[in-house]
Amino acid sequence: MITHQHVVVFQPMGIRTEVVDGHQLRDAAKSAGVEIRSLCGERINCGKCRVIVQSGNFERWGIKSGLDHLSPMKAGEKEYWSRRRKGLIAQGYDPDFLRLSCQACVQGDLVITVPESSQTAKQVVRKGARSRAVEIHPNVRKLFVELEAASLADTEGDWGRLVKAIAQIEPLTRNPGDQQIDTESLTIDLPALQELQHIIRQGSWSLSVTIWEGREVIRVEPGFSDSLIGLAVDIGTTSITAYLCDLSTGEILATEDTMNPQVAYGEDIMSRISFAIDNDDGLEKLHKSVIRSVNELARKSCRQVNLKPGDIVSVVVVGNSVMHHLFLNLDPTSLGRAPYIPATKNSIDLRSRDLGLTKLNTGAYVHLLPLIASFVGADCLAVLLAEAPHEQDENWLIVDVGTNAELVLGNRQQLVCTSTPTGPVFEGGHMEHGMRAAGGAIERVVIGDWWKPPRFKVIGNPSWSDSPGSHNVLARGICGSGMIDAVAELYRTGIIQPDGLFTDEELPYLKRSAESVEYILAKSDQTVGGHDITISQEDIRQLQLAKAPLYVAAQYLLNSLGLKQPDRILLAGGFGTNIHPEKALLIGMIPNCPLDRVHSVGNSAGDGARIALLNHEKSKQALQLARSIKRIELPIQTGFHDQFTLALNFPHMVDPYPCLEGIAPVRHPDPMARKLFGDTIPDLENY
């Protein structure tokens, strides 16, 4: 017997394959590595497997393609298309060239276009140079199920009936990477079971089920629904950001953020731990306030796109160890005193209702990424998921800066991590004119030559303060990155010394009083408040206290791996985004590294949370990754205090700074520091 073979080309992938005559089109695509979606398992219902049949001569492949090269439509498919004709035209399709690939069989050569909506999705989560596309395989799957109606001859219970139907269609809808559903041990959450009878009858024996981790039905809806919504939440010490995501396409549907309401009980993590210890209801207050915020973010983000928070069926939460504990209502006391033991470092899956996340779907699960170490939290792990240093040959240094800084160094061979408190100065705290990185905050500073006047930019306004029309540029205060910019400029222009003290030189913008010296960054007529915004000796001291531990911690990590400098530095966190790499180098906040290899990566923790939300395997790998990272604890190592004291200084400039745009060669002023740090001290001679 001769079996006819036909050539089928799948577009836009450009995959060419040979198919035996009569073979089902979707199956042929699958064999060729082209995954076409399906929710209904060939029941002619979900329409996810629709494809466009190209018509004409295709010389590139030497074939002729046409609708008649597929088996004719049967009544069911005909009826399917006729009901949707108008809608499809509105969406820009020509309905005459559409087929359901689960119904059509190959009878001749074909060129088939798989529209994006029919492809199993990938989503670019990290953009730019380090772009990362994530395959969409969340920990929830949705199936459309049609049941045989019950009768006196078939009195199987509703749930048993549903399990049987799922067992039938599951293999037909599963694509590689999807979680397999074990129908032998499949369970159903009680609230879903309580609704099941009603839902089944409402949908005339057809329903859509959402299955978590391939093992539990968590939601049932009448009839057909393909909506699958998740929420990625990054709980920072200062702010909380939520990303509402479509778990079918990976798209971000809405982003909402809010101040972390716990700020009212303490600005940094240590003061929140103290609040929990010192007040009987402290932990409860901290816990409830963050839960309330997440409920609220879910509500607001859904409202943006006309969804209900009850549509959210999967949540991933990341945060530092203390945020993690407070979110879970775990006592953070042990995190606040040696030996700094968390209740758990493992990843956790929880029912949203057990946490009081009552706005979400009652069956929704919340997944918390694991902690790397007591003070290297799930947020840092999320950064690693997003940046993937463990997949690199180069040694990357990742610095997640906030009131606490976490540092991870290494490559695919090994990773080490550590953490250090930095204080609130990077977030605008502990400075007279400090503020959060919000509208009106000075974020960029340049100081001119000669009489050394300042120019600045504020958040929310693209103009420099000295540009024409600059009367619009009114400052409210200085944010963390503005402070780094300003101090780097003060240092570069010689207004402050390597030890941070102001020069004795008289300068027009230096205001001296009996108590202190201040540099006037914005004059009263340039500010919202009508008062000068200045940088005082004490402000500079605060910055030194914040940047020194960061520098020393990085040196420890480099030493532990025997490295002189990292191949690349990534600055993560909302604050990291706004740091200008050359300024960070100039004040000796990060180790030496070619300037074009220092990057701000934005809210990378949020990206990592989304990756874990979109791909259950990534979220499982996270636990292995967390366990593989070696923790380097700073306080128990000798010599820390000496090094810290030295690192308070700014690296010494040997030559005068050549121009405003360039950066001068610098060298540490203290021979002992040079001995300790060797050549790994920021050395900018090449710039």
Place this chain on the structure above:
Amino acid sequence: MITHQHVVVFQPMGIRTEVVDGHQLRDAAKSAGVEIRSLCGERINCGKCRVIVQSGNFERWGIKSGLDHLSPMKAGEKEYWSRRRKGLIAQGYDPDFLRLSCQACVQGDLVITVPESSQTAKQVVRKGARSRAVEIHPNVRKLFVELEAASLADTEGDWGRLVKAIAQIEPLTRNPGDQQIDTESLTIDLPALQELQHIIRQGSWSLSVTIWEGREVIRVEPGFSDSLIGLAVDIGTTSITAYLCDLSTGEILATEDTMNPQVAYGEDIMSRISFAIDNDDGLEKLHKSVIRSVNELARKSCRQVNLKPGDIVSVVVVGNSVMHHLFLNLDPTSLGRAPYIPATKNSIDLRSRDLGLTKLNTGAYVHLLPLIASFVGADCLAVLLAEAPHEQDENWLIVDVGTNAELVLGNRQQLVCTSTPTGPVFEGGHMEHGMRAAGGAIERVVIGDWWKPPRFKVIGNPSWSDSPGSHNVLARGICGSGMIDAVAELYRTGIIQPDGLFTDEELPYLKRSAESVEYILAKSDQTVGGHDITISQEDIRQLQLAKAPLYVAAQYLLNSLGLKQPDRILLAGGFGTNIHPEKALLIGMIPNCPLDRVHSVGNSAGDGARIALLNHEKSKQALQLARSIKRIELPIQTGFHDQFTLALNFPHMVDPYPCLEGIAPVRHPDPMARKLFGDTIPDLENY
């Protein structure tokens, strides 16, 4: 190299084994099939593995045994015994002859007695002729764990630390039949995690953990605790019974029962379904009332033995399909109309807190046995677990009688089941003087010859009404079994005819009025109320309407298996316990069967619930068993109404009844009935 072997005899089992010199005693016991308990995994803490060393010559085995045939005690064990010396003497032990079998190594011949407390337990659940011992392997295990204290050099989280310690001791404490704990995927319930840090430190890094199904830590307690408590609950339409059980020994610690509070919303299952349909909050009221009762039963049963309901970590619930649905807050509407579909027939595991069982331990799980069919519920399956017809060669007929009756027939080859409503008469309903089987209810009736006077017994009083001192025997009403007794006697003595109508004969105890005829069972001076207690023509009619479907259902089952009669009949249910088999045969309520093979098995559903509670494998087998039983639906079979009409009659007595203690040969009065039922009609000729 020569390896020395020693003879070790384990008592009271009388198992003799040869052991290599130096081998650990507990391990040697295990190899010989003698299971010795352990909770601490050789940490010299739980003491569960203690054994008594016999000293002297044992001629039966030709050996000499003594303490010096075991390795000497090390410091740890010495300290263990010295701390407990007084307590052990108080318990009747001679502490000098006790050893921990996990510490002692065999160095010579030995006779070792394993005290009951050290043996892995078995529990006799069914007593009497069909005695059944169940091995104790509940779905929860308790382990005592000692952790390495955290330090700066070891900052593993508390939960990770606990998992590691469990992984170490688990294989040392597991006996065959125990659930294996998979520490790779082990999780911890959120409330337990929230307590964990505090519990660990309170117990100085030692704690006791309760693990459900080998996969989730549901409870943590500081230090050592071996208490493991469960509750088996049988929710009947009329009453609810709870058995508080020690899950280590299998013992019943306390039994509590209460009226099912749903009685206020409807006496039988159909009226409860109607209440749920007709009232918006009907289901909620029914659900909450039963949950409140179970909470209350847990509280009361624990109070009996000075436990807290929070000690209950595992619950098994059985009940008929409607009780099952109402307990789970599942809409029973579909159970009330054709095709009678339950929400689920599968077994279910639920968190007690999701059901509102807030008195129990917050981590406790509730297990519901599966339903066999829409109207053959989990209570009936529990009866099968207790009686095990599926393990017999004989064909058993099990009849669980209540306001609804479930019947199961068959043996290890196959089982068939059916159900039929019987109405409330068996529970004392629908009769003028009917009452529940409580104190004062007439439960036994004998009618004398000649002028046919009644004698009766009431519940709570061992005397007959005509015995000396009978002025104490005051009746309140007639319960279901009393009614069967009375009607059987009325029939036997010819006061009523085979069709149930009273004789025309004038008798002193027959009271005739224009509307009705009544037989006076208790005169006004024999009753609490001071009024005659009588049985009317209508009461008899009600009994006929209740017994006829039961009889017909049994015939259908027998026909479906091609059997003439069952080898044995078991009458189950609280009501079944009180039925006198000969009376049930006399009125044609059950098919013919030798009288000594008809048994009342008491609250067998409660026994089955306890078996499922004590042995997780039995509870898993229950699902297979439920699925294997073929359901025979009566209403859709032809000829039901004819047979029902015939079965309303009482079997016709051919000969006069020879004596009060014997039973006369009977035959159905109707030739057509005899044609239909053949010889399977009650045929008591042999008695």
